[in-house]
Structure formats: structure tokens, C-alpha cells
Amino acid sequence: MALLEVKDLKVYYGVIQALKGISFHVDKGEIVALIGANGAGKTTTLHTIAGLIKAGSGGVYYKGNDITTIPGHKIVKMGMAQVPEGRRVFADMTVAQNLALGAYTRKNKAEIEDTIEKVYERFPRLRERKGQFAGTLSGGEQQMLAMGRALMSHPDIILMDEPSMGLSPLLVNEIFDIIRSVHEDGVTVLLVEQNAKKALSIADRAYVLETGEIKMEGKASDLLNDERVRKAYLGE
Amino acid sequence: MNFLTYLISGISLGSVYAIIALGYTMVYGIAKMLNFAHGDFIMVGCYAIFTIVGAFSGSGLGMVIGVIAATVICTAVGVLTERIAYRPLREAGSPLAVLITAIGVSYLLENLALLIFGSDPKSFSSIIKWEGITIASLNIPGVTIVTICVSIIVLVLLQLFIHKTKDGQAMLAASQDRGAATLMGINVNRTISLTFAIGSFLAAIAGALLCSAYPTLNPYTGAMPGIKAFVAAVLGGIGSIPGAMIGGIVLGVIEILGRSYVSSQLSDAIVFAVLIIVLLVKPTGLLGKQIQEKV
Amino acid sequence: MALLDVNNLSISFGGLRAVDDLTFSIEKGELYGLIGPNGAGKTTVFNLLTGVYKPTEGLIKLDGTDITGHTTIDINQVGIARTFQNIRLFKKMSVIDNVKVGLQNDKELSYSTLDGILHTPKYRRIEKEIEQRALSLLAVFGLDEEKDVLAANLPYGKQRKLEIARAMATKPKLLLLDEPAAGMNPNETAELMETIQLIRDKFEMTILLIEHDMKLVGGICERLTVLNFGRVLRQGSTKEVLSDPEVIKAYIGE
Amino acid sequence: GCGSNSGSGSGSGSEGGSSDVFKIGAIGPLTGGAAAYGNAVAWGAQIAVDEINAEGGINGYRIEYKAEDDELDNQKSVNAYNTLKDWGAQFVVGSTTSGCCIAVADESHNDNLFQITPSGSAVDCVKYDNAFRVCFSDPAQGTASAQYIGTNKLATKIAIIYDSSDVYSSGITETFVAEAANQGLEIVSQEAFTSDSKTDFSVQIQKAIDGKAELIFLPIYYSEAALILQQASTMGVTATFFGCDGMDGILGVENFDTSLAEGLMLLTPFSADATDDLTQSFVKKFQEAHDIVPNQFAADAYDAVYAIKAAAEKAGVTPSMSVSDICDAMKTAMTQITVDGLTSSGMTWSAEGEPTKEPKAVVIKNGEYVLAE
Amino acid sequence: MKKILKLNGDLTTYLIVIAAYIIFEILILTGSLSSHMQGLLVPMVYYAIAAVGLNLCVGILGELSIGHAGFMCVGAFSSAIFSNTFADTIPGGIRFFLAFVVGILVSALFGFLIGIPVLRLNGDYLAIVTLAFGEIIKTIINAMYVGVDANGLHMSLTSASDMNMEAGGRTIISGPMGITGTPRDANFTIAIVVLLISLFIVQNLVKSRDGRAIMAIRDNRIAAESVGINITRFKILAFTISAAIAGAAGVLFGHNISSLQATSGNFGYNISILILVYVVLGGIGNIKGSVIAAAILYMLPEMLRGLNTYRMLIYSIVLIAMMLFNWAPSARDWRAKVLSKFSGMRKTGRSSK
């Protein structure tokens, strides 16, 4: 059974239809990439799954439960975390406070401490900037914070919305390494990326989203070699 | 000597503003809305105490029950108001929409009170019977001492709550980015309800102290202190809890000193003029932190 | 003479020296890149150049005029315009109005407040011209079709383009672009590269850009400065810099 | 609703109306911060109307009565007046407060509609010949108070606490101060408060103490006075307090510790504790209906309705006459009547609209009003 | 096609106003409008004017002001002083015109002077300072005595006698009593003309360079600076015009009633808020909406007079309900659905976001 399944999802912004009935699934332990051009509806998809936007019709199923109408905060408790587009760190709070909020759904203090330590190990820059207000961090630092914050909830699945945006090449590589290692720790990943090459290279499977519809799907390695994908998304 | 007397009067008045401002700033800082009905929540609390104490004909027990019942009633009114009138507008994209609704709620509460309790003023019997302390013919009224103590306790508790508890952190998070807060697993609606619950709970306490210090009650009792407390909250720095406390005291002292040394007709103008000057010198209030927007 | 001359520029935030003793210069007509790891101080340099922050030390000269410590508004008049890392459009205004705001200080396109209120013939004539100028700028980015859309409703990539169009409308001598390709896919990036070159050639602007996309940097920048911890790590021609082992180690990786 | 109003207002305009009843309208703040005064007027007049109707009306015609809210706002007061006019009112009791009353008087003068204000005490309230009042004018009260204090040698050092944002209060204060000089009284402090800051009076009271005032003059309304008395008692004030007609009602403030008002003197034409039958029956009816003790506003309004009755009967007006004709007849009749009312017996009116009545000085003893001397 | 529609957006505003004017005039002429309704017309219009002015500040400039009643107050008093002083020397029509000039200039001056320091503040801090200014103006006028005698103007902030006027001097402002006996020059026609002019100024301004600069500042101050927009200049420009329009409303206010006082009920912060209610309910930045909302909301409590004591209660409930209906996203979605059902032809409706 799929860990996360989206069935015929339609989403509207007022009269604009952003998603025109998309279906896909993510199995436990997979990395699934969702690629597509600007405005294709990737962020909309993630927001709808996480319960931030109401679905027009269709359904979202997670761990066998219908979560289409479940409020966002409860979905997080069910073990889903998200690294949102544009980072959305809590600007007036310190790095440490941001991380602590990431563990909002968790109770065990010792375990939380443990996770914080792990996050700091992954992102030494965050340890250096512990006490700095998140709003004054550089773009890359904020991205690390957003990622660390999502990891704090110890999720089963993590949805990432363009985690490499605005990062230096070195860090992009690092971020993908981190995604890989997060995945190796047993976290399922749904990855939205503009950097299709990198995304496809670490993903198991992938979907291509175009103007609200899924246009292609398949094994990531196959898509990486697909002529159309290469032309449209890899710039070759 | 006189100066000291006035200073004490100022602190007395200021302590009442301060305790109101604490509740105000709580809602203001977290829900990011000017709850213009806050003053009227206070009035609701006053009437609750008045009615219940009256029913128990002024026995000591009546006071206690009165205050407890008032906090319960106020909290309920606050939470209900938020649920019915403010929550549907939260995603409307304009804090002004909620502001206007709050004004509607303010009218509603005032006119309800007018219908239920009538327009005639009622005299409130202070719930604090203590005369206070007298040092060399200077009397510090009991109400003032109690009000200041309560304000300080509230201040400390609020600070601890916001900075040390999960719910407090959730409030801060929700105040900055509700979507991101949801992604942390925070129930934003519940958090904001909680904020209103605390704010209105404090309104009841403030009401008890306001009416003990200035024992008269009519449907509009809360309006002016509410506005003054709002001014105090801004003077202290929006969203800053210690700021609200200091802002309240400073406002009270300025009002009284202005009235005694400059002009009793123009004391309101003096208060507001000082506010303007402070804000021009320190654009985010006394304790407000200037958060620079990262470009 | 260089168009932009930056000498020993520094700024501190609290204890942090975000930009530390930076010196570089850009010739007229150059396409210059500013790269470096996240948090190296690149955006801060832009903020210093445009007067958002006042430098703790150092000197900035544009076309021979000292602009150190001047206000953003003055600096724009002297000839620097920019885009922002976190897009800053006039969201509740239409696409074309965003560009028209950029034309605000054009002497040829100005009329008095009274003309504006009374909608005098002068107003009509000049507004027509403004409209045309704005449209032709939008056309450069293929945004003319969407001229009446609210800026907030544009997809991300187009928002970035609109920001560039708006900055160009102020007719700057030097255009600063902060990560123009962020959030774009390779195809869109390639398109953008062409547009940037076109801007330089056709509009005779000098361009300083910050970018993490090495394809773009390598493809269009002539010279680079690499910042690391606020200090210059390496400076020189693109080819040299990108193959420098230190730069690779600190920034590019692999 | 408006539909029905505009119906009755149309056609014949406001002239006449249904010809078998008299219509009396009252205006005052029924909501808002001054609602206590407006409601007192509305209810006081209502009692008079009910009594008159029970006894067969005016000249045999029943009275219809209606009160309109003005929220203490001049413009709204005019709106209220217009509503009453549309309704067909031939007599207006109001407005309750001075500012509103002046604004309305301008309208009623244009329409030549008879107006009698129970409590609009500013001079200009009755500047037109169609307008009369029941209460004393501000100057009259200020002067009378100073004279009373001077003649009875109550004190020589006087402190004043007044509401500088209120027409009534500042009007009395001004004439009081002027007359005080003639009476050889020394004003040791004259401190104001405003409608926006009427919770804390410590400064004003302290200045009175510092000035060693023997008497504190409070030309203000009872709701603020109640608060001042409470604060003064905690500050240990020993001076006598002296108020005007607005002070009446202080004993009626629910839950008020009347011992605080012990010794308070006020120059008022009405006291709810008076033992005469008229007062007693009025107070009883009022309390039954509204659960509170009536104050001088209510009494003034009651008297205003009886003044209308007396004048209307004197002039022999009928509902079928036009509003303007009624008014003209009333103008003359008002100067010819004598009314024994709650606020004075043997009240008469001058053509200027001013009443002639004896102010009573009362003092509060054992929680009750007692005639002074 | 689109362009014509857009142009019509402004035109409809004028048309609505003119149509309303004609309808009311016909009703008056045929005698079918009650005096109550007739008396409401001028106030309704001056509140609409004030709302248009405030919308310029709140909707276009994006700065919350809760002190606009203060500008109305300044406009009302300055013009009333003028009219009172020259009541006998200048004939009615010209005098009223000059009164407008005086009222507008003085309130514009206040707007300008207050704007300079105040507009440096942000958001709610600015709001509270405008509130403070409004209250200061009100308090001072309320305590002010002004009179003229042979020696010229006299002023006092304590009492009439402190002005030390010679006998025969005339008091113009008499403390809390304010000004009485101002000639009642205002009428519905003039009010409508002033409203049309205010609409013309604001709507045209919005479509000009300066208007765009003002809106740019509202949307993103930092970006506006980056393209060389002089923030202070345009903020003050907008604020001053906004104050001047409020002042014009004040002139009508002062000349529509004989007794003018600076009470809280006339010019206090709650009146500023009342005007803000019109602006928000009508739609922030929507000039036409302000006019309509002001008209409806001013009329509403008056129409409810029949409900007696329940009047203000019902009013408050209606206000809350209207806000929820107009602003709540759920209500908006619902309305959009209903609308699209009704007008199947207009399939391609534009999103309002």
C-alpha cells in the first residue's frame, strides 16, 4: 500500500483551476520527485496534501487514512513534515527557537535534544547562528534552517518544495546529499524541484507536472534519459 | 511632598492602565489585531462581578465567587467572539477587516449591557477593602498596591508562558506565519483561541481592579480605559509585554502630572503629545524592538 | 575610467563582519558576476551599493561620483537599479503599472500633480508615451501579453523578469541582479541568459549579477569576484576564477 | 421603518396630521455615554403623558408620545427632530442636552414648532420665541449658587471641580466665578476634567485640599460626582460639597454608599425624597416602571409635559390646528400659565422662555435630602 | 473592450452619485421625501466625502489613520470661524465658497504639518499617532475661547473672561459650547458637487504618475525606494490631499448645523473609526465602495429608529454580519459560486485576488 496517495485531485484559486485532476502515489521508503515548470502547480500540490489549501475535489490518502479534509496541524502529527517554498522561517525568532518549534508535536525532551544535536551536525552553520534571528540569515542559511526545522518533527515522510533554490552549487550538492541521507535514515521523501537533473538523479520515481496535469511518470532513471524530459527540463 | 502625592496618583492610575494593557497587548501581539472590544470585555467583567456580588449581598464569599465567575464569563465571551466574529475573517487578508468587526462587537456588547443593565451608573463596591500603606501622611491606596502586584505577577507569568512553554512559542509562531505554524503541527485556531482566552481572562481581572479603583460602572465604562490602554501598549512597544506594563504606568503618571502642573483641561492633549514625542524619538515605542527587514 | 569603483568596503552587523574590505571595479558595458557561498555577503554588497545599508568603512564611486552613504533614492537617480533576492514587486498593481513606476523619474515623461489630477492634454500625451515605453520594455521579456495582470498573480519566473523590467525602466547605468535565475528551470535559465545579454548590448547597460547557477555565470559573465566570509576569495576573468581550486573547494564543489 | 414615516410626512407635510390626538415627541441620548440623562427625560415625560391620558387628555384629546435617540450628537438630534416632525409631533420635549437643544431649536424655529426643553440649560437653548425651558439657565444656576453660598456664609474659600468639555458645567462655572467675586468668595482652585478623563480626580481633589478649600463646588452631573465623593473620602477631604441640579440623582445611584454624600448640599428644584404627594406618586410610578429613583431630568421632563398641557389648555388649541398655529398660540399662553410641578410650585415663564421658580437648597442628611436651613 | 470597461469603472462612480442626486431631488420636489430623510442627505454626503478622503490614505497610500475626524474638525471650525466673522460683511454664496477655501487650506496645512513627522512611523504606530493628533485637536478646540473686539482677535485656553475682551466684543468659539449661529449655507446640491470634486481628484490622482508612486510605496516601500521614488514626498502629498478632503467634509458639517462643538461624538476617535468602517466595508482602495458604504451605513441606524432601544443593538449585529459577508473568504467563495451560477455567460471572470 502506498504511504501517500493522491487521487484525481482538483484545486481552485477562486475561478482559476490550478490542479486539473492529478493522481500519484509515494510508497514507503521511496524518493519521489515532482518536476515541472513555473506555475505548473507543484507548490499547490504540496500545500493541498499538507492541508493548507482545501481540495476542490479528489482525495489525499496517507497511511491508509483519508486526510483530504483533515486540518493541517493534525496531518503533521501523523508524521508528515514539509520544507515550504520560500523557507518561511519564523523571522522574529532565533534559529534555536525555530528548531524547537519544528519539534512541536513531540513530547520526549531527551529525544528532541538528540534530534537537535543531529541537525546541528548536519548543518554546522546553524549551530554557529543559534541565537541569531532567522530573518537576518542569508538565503542559504534560511534554507538549511527550514530543512532542519522539518527534520525536527522526526517525520515519516517529508515534502520538500525546491530545497535547492538559491543555494550555492556546493550546498546544492550538500542538500541533495542530505536528502539522500535523510532518506537513508528511513524517511520517505516527496521532492519538488526545478533542478530536475539533480532531483531525478536521486529519486526512485518521478512525475512531470505541466499546467496542473501530470504529463509523464516513471522511473527516475528512465525519465532522465527521456528525450522530451531532457529537452524541456534539463536544458539539453 | 505634593509631587510625591501626584506621583502616587499617577502610578495608581497607571497601574490600572497597565493591567488592561497587558491583556490588550497579548491579543494585539499574537493575533495581530486591534481588538477594540477589549475595553468592553472589561465592562462585561465588571457587570458580572457587580451582579454576583450583589446577589451574595457583599459577603466576602461573594467577592471571590464574583471574580471567579467574571473571569469565566469574560473568557467565554472572548473565545466566543473570536470564534464567531473574528475567525472567519482571519484569512481575509486585511487586519482592518477584523478591526472593524471588533468595533461592531464593541457596539454590540455596549448596547447589550445598556439593554440588560440600563443606562444609569452603578456604584461598585471595591473588592479590595484594604486601606493601603501610609508613610508620613502619604497614602498609597490598597487598590494601587494590589493592582501593581497583580500586574507584575501577570507580567512575569505571561513572559514565562510565552517564552518557556510550547503553547507560548506556538503563539509567537502563529503570529508570524500561520501557514508555517500549521506545518509545525500547531493548531493555529486553537492557539489564537487560547490567546483570546488569556486576553479576556485578564480583562476580567483588569475589570475587577479598574472598578475597585474607580468604583463606578456603566455600559461605557470600559471604552475609554480600553483606548488609553491601547495607547499605553503602543507607547511601550507593540507586542512587548513588559512594554505594556511600563507604558501603562508612564501614561498614568504623565496624565496626572500633566493635569496637576500644566493644565487640567488639556491633560488628554498632554498625554497624547507625550506619546507622539516618544514615538518620534523612538519609533517603536519604549521597549519595542526595531526589527530590520532583511533586504 | 571604471563605471563602478569600490574601495575597501566593509560593514558589520553586531560582531559579524558581513562584508570585509572589499575592493573591485567594473568597466562600462561589462557583465560582471558576484558569486560565493551562502551568507558570504553578496546581497549585503548590493545593499551597500544601493544605499540600503550604510558602510562602516570604504568608498563607492559610480562614474566618478562618490555615492558612499547616499540614500537609495539618490543612488537610483545617479544610475544604479536593482532586483531583489526575495522578489519585491508592487503586488497589488498591474504588470504594466509596475514598470510605469520605474519610469517615474524620467524627466521627459513628467507632468505636475495638477496635470495628473485634472487629466490635462499634457497628461494624456505623456501618459501615452509612458504606456508605450513601458510596453516596449515588457516586450523585451515577453510580458506584454500579461500587462493588465496583477503582479502578484504572475508565476514566479515571470515575477523575476518583471522586476528586471522595472529596474531597467529607471535607465540605470549599472543594473544589479540578485539571483535572477533562482527558481527557474534550465530552459528558462537559458532564455534568461539571452535576455540579459540582450539588455547589455541593446540597452547599453553595465550589469553586476549574483547567481548560484554556474551555467549562467560561466555562460555570460566576463569577470567574477568570489566572496567568502565577506572577503574576496578570488577575482578575475570567469574562466580563471571558476577553475581556481580554492574557489572549487569553497564554493563549487566536486 | 421609513416607509410609513414618509407616508405620514407627505401630502400635508407636517401641518396638522391626524386630528384627534396631540403628538408630543421627546429627544435625548437614549444610547451612548449620556444615555442615563436621555432615558430619564424620556421616561419622566412618559409618566406625565400616561397620567394626562388617564385623566382625559388635553382639551379632551389624547396624547400620543414618542421618544427619539440623539446619541448626544447635534446632527443626530436634528435627525431625531425631523423624525418626530414626520411623525406629526406638535410639541417637542427636548433636546435633553444643551448643544443638541441649540441645534434643534434652529430647526423648530424655522418650522415654528413649539419646543420646551426640560434640561437644556445653555442660554442659547431658548433664544427663539418658540422655545422654552423647565430648568434654570446656566448663568442663573451659577449666580444663584454663588449668591446662596455668599449669603449663607457657607464658606469663603471655594474650590471648583468641573467638566470643561461640558457646556452645562463650564457654563455654570463661568457665572459662578463671576458672581463669587461680588460675594467676596475666594476661588482657591478651579480644576477641570473632561469627558475623556473622568475616572481619576485625585489631582483636582488634592488641589482643593492644598488650597484649604472649605467648600468644593461641583457644577457637574451626579455620575461623576459619585466618583469624586468616593475618591475624596479616601483622600480625607473635610470640606462641604455643593452641587447644582445635575447633582440630583446621586442618592439613586445603585449600590452607592450614601454616607459618602453626607452633608452634600445642592441647589436643586427637585428632590426625590420630598414628601409632597406629587413627588411621592411620581417617584413611585417611576420606580415601578424602571426600577431606579428618578432624578431631576425626569422631573423636568414631567413638568415640561404638564407645562404643555397647561398652555395648550389655556390657548385652547386642538390637534386639527396647524403646527405653526399651535405654536403661536402656545407662545402667548406659556407666559400666562402657572404650573405646580415637581421642580417647583407656581412656576411661570417669561416670553424669553425662562422659568421663574425657587431653587431649593437641600442638604443630604442620613442618606436623605433635607431642605437646608 | 477591456479598456472601455475600465474607463467606465470611474464613470460609474460619478453616474451613481448623480443618479442618486437626481432621484433624491425628484423625491424632494414631489414632496415624497420625509423631513427626516431630507435632513439626512447632507450628513450622508459629507461622511461619504470624508470616507473618500480617508480611503486615499488607507486604501491608496496604505497608511491606517484613525484621526481623520480631527481634520474634519479643523475644517469645520476654521471655516465656521470665517463664516461667523464675515457673516454680515460678505454675501452668502461667495462667503461659503471662501469658507471652503479656508477650511480646505487649513486642514491641508494641518495634514501637511502632521504628516512630516508622523509619516516616518510604520503601521500601527502611525495609526496611534494619528489618533493622538485627532484627540489633541479636539481637546484644544474644546478648551478654546476665541473672540474679536475692536483690538482684534483674543484667545484663551481657560475661560471666556480670560480673553480680556473689551465690552462689545464678540465671542466666536466659546469653549465646549463651540460655535453657534454659523450661517447654514450647506445644502444637498453643494454637498454633491463637493463629493463629485473629491471623487474626481482621488480617482484621477490614482491614475496619474503620482498615484502610481503612492501605490508603489504602499505595496513595497523598499522596492519603491530602489526605483528612486521619494517616499516622504508622496506620502505627504497623499496625506495632505486626504486631510484636505476630510476638511471639505468638515466645512459642510460646520455649515449644516447651527451649533458646532468639538465633542467626542462629533470629532472624536470613534468618529474617525466610523469613517474607517465605511472605507473598510466599501472595500479598501475601492473609492466607489466607500461612497456607497457611507451612504448605507449612515442611513442604517436612522432607518432603524422604529426599533427604539434595540436600534443600536441591531445596527451592531448588522455591521458584524455585513463585515463577515463582505470579507470572510468562505462568504466570498460562496458569493462567487452563486454569481457564476447566475451569469453563466461570464465564464471568464477575473480573480479578485
Ligand SMILES: Nc1ncnc2c1ncn2[C@@H]1O[C@H](COP(=O)(O)OP(=O)(O)OP(=O)(O)O)[C@@H](O)[C@H]1O
Ligand atoms: N494564491 C493564489 N491565487 C491565485 N492563483 C494562484 C495562487 N497561488 C498560485 N496560483 C496560480 O496557480 C498556479 C500554480 O501555482 P504553483 O505555485 O502551485 O506553481 P509551482 O509549480 O509551484 O510554480 P513555481 O515553480 O513557480 O513555484 C499558477 O498559475 C499560479 O499563478
Ligand SMILES: Nc1ncnc2c1ncn2[C@@H]1O[C@H](COP(=O)(O)OP(=O)(O)OP(=O)(O)O)[C@@H](O)[C@H]1O
Ligand atoms: N540586517 C542584518 N543583520 C544581521 N546580520 C545580517 C543582516 N543582513 C545580513 N546579515 C548576515 O550577513 C551575512 C551575509 O548575508 P548576505 O545576505 O549578504 O549573504 P549572501 O551572500 O547574499 O547569501 P545567499 O547567497 O545565501 O543569499 C549573513 O551571515 C547574514 O546572516
Ligand SMILES: [Mg+2]
Ligand atoms: Mg512552487
Ligand SMILES: [Mg+2]
Ligand atoms: Mg543573497
